[in-house]
Amino acid sequence: MTTGHEIIRTPRYEQILAAAEQLARDRGDSYIGVEHLQLAILADRDAVPTQEMIGMGLDPEEIAKSLEATMRTPGYQTESNRARFLDGTTVDHNE
Numbered sequence: 001m002t003t004g005h006e007i008i009r010t011p012r013y014e015q016i017l018a019a020a021e022q023l024a025r026d027r028g029d030s031y032i033g034v035e036h037l038q039l040a041i042l043a044d045r046d047a048v049p050t051q052e053m054i055g056m057g058l059d060p061e062e063i064a065k066s067l068e069a070t071m072r073t074p075g076y077q078t079e080s081n082r083a084r085f086l087d088g089t090t091v092d093h094n095e
Contacts, residue, residue, distance in 0.1 A: 012047065016040045027071070035071060039064055 017032075019040035024032045041047050042064040050060050070076055 012044070016044065016047070019043065035067060039067060042067075 016037065017040075020032050020036040023039050024030075024036045029036070041049050042053075042060040044050055045054075045060070053060050053063065
């Protein structure tokens, strides 16, 4: 449903995107993926998702460590230039 109102990007949203981009750069990744966004959110103790995790008894730092460990595995590091969309279509950036 379209309300005709412009979606406003909050300062926290912009900060999370910037942090995700920096995380990708620091890792030497040539893209920003949801894993970078998740790490950026987990690092922000005031973010609503992080607060919810804490409220559920989860440790955001431990989740981040686990995610980072997964990102170091050979399966994760396999070169992939494909983007998959929600409708199942893919785009190969090498074409």
